[in-house]
Amino acid sequence: MSYSSASMGSGSRTGRRTVEFGRTYVVRPKAKHQATIVWLHGLGDNGSSWSQLLDNLPLPNIKWICPTAPTRPVTALGGFPCAAWFDEGELSEDGPNDVEGLDASVAHIANLLSAEPSDVKLGIGGFSMGAACALYSAACFAQGKYGNGNPYPINLKAVVGISGWLPGARNLRNKIGSNDAARRAASLPILLCHGQCDEVVPYKYGERSSMMMSSAGFRHVTFRGYEGLGHYTVPQEMEEVCQWLNTRLGAR
Numbered sequence: 718m719s720y721s722s723a724s725m726g727s728g729s730r731t732g733r734r735t736v737e738f739g740r741t742y743v744v745r746p747k748a749k750h751q752a753t754i755v756w757l758h759g760l761g762d763n764g765s766s767w768s769q770l771l772d773n774l775p776l777p778n779i780k781w782i783c784p785t786a787p788t789r790p791v792t793a794l795g796g797f798p799c800a801a802w803f804d805e806g807e808l809s810e811d812g813p814n815d816v817e818g819l820d821a822s823v824a825h826i827a828n829l830l831s832a833e834p835s836d837v838k839l840g841i842g843g844f845s846m847g848a849a850c851a852l853y854s855a856a857c858f859a860q861g862k863y864g865n866g867n868p869y870p871i872n873l874k875a876v877v878g879i880s881g882w883l884p885g886a887r888n889l890r891n892k893i894g895s896n897d898a899a900r901r902a903a904s905l906p907i908l909l910c911h912g913q914c915d916e917v918v919p920y921k922y923g924e925r926s927s928m929m930m931s932s933a934g935f936r937h938v939t940f941r942g943y944e945g946l947g948h949y950t951v952p953q954e955m956e957e958v959c960q961w962l963n964t965r966l967g968a969r
Contacts, residue, residue: 848881
């Protein structure tokens with residue numbers, strides 16, 4: 718079973734199932750291209766809605782790539798099929814139930830980033846389940862490999878997660894063992910934002926993911942909580958994301 722980036726296109730075949738990704742939307746930079754960020758939507762959404770929001774952010778030097786997740790049965794929805802980066806039942810910090818699905822989506826994201834110019838900084842961001850996939854990408858980057866053991870090929874420079882969680886956060890510390898993994902974890906800046914009144918992905922999951930990533934060796938984790946905010950974004954939150962990306966990527 719392989720999720721190497723070379724095998725990932727609009728769809729990829731594994732030993733167990735075929736994964737067909739939806740349409741990818743691209744927002745071109747309006748000034749000098751300094752960074753590319755793949756942004757991942759939440760459960761049941763698509764890349765189009767986020768591409769429209771990102772196009773209006775005051776970040777003219779960033780190219781945004783907004784893919785659409787495969788349609789798959791989702792356990793949390795009683796098996797109802799919808800756009801999802803991986804299958805998910807009840808939220809858990811013990812470990813993801815669908816490592817295969819996570820690996821396939823993270824490899825697809827890596828494939829999108831691998832086509833970018835070598836002098837451009839690369840990042841991943843997302844909302845809700847998309848944020849979970851972005852944080853899982855950060856863990857793969859630090860470990861230097863996907864969950865299935867295949868090498869992770871992208872040199873990430875920034876990760877953003879809004880209203881999300883890290884699948885398998887409780888086990889992360891045991892996986893960042895080597896000196897190389899610790900060095901990569903320490904080099905990666907991560908921004909986590911979460912509404913304190915989130916009824917879909919409770920605030921505690923975002924907060925604990927932040928704490929567990931920090932304790933595992935991710936030294937540059939910033940966590941922002943928003944009083945009264947539910948499972949959605951507000952201008953103040955996106956303004957902080959913009960400021961953080963400007964600082965971390967120098968993309969002004």
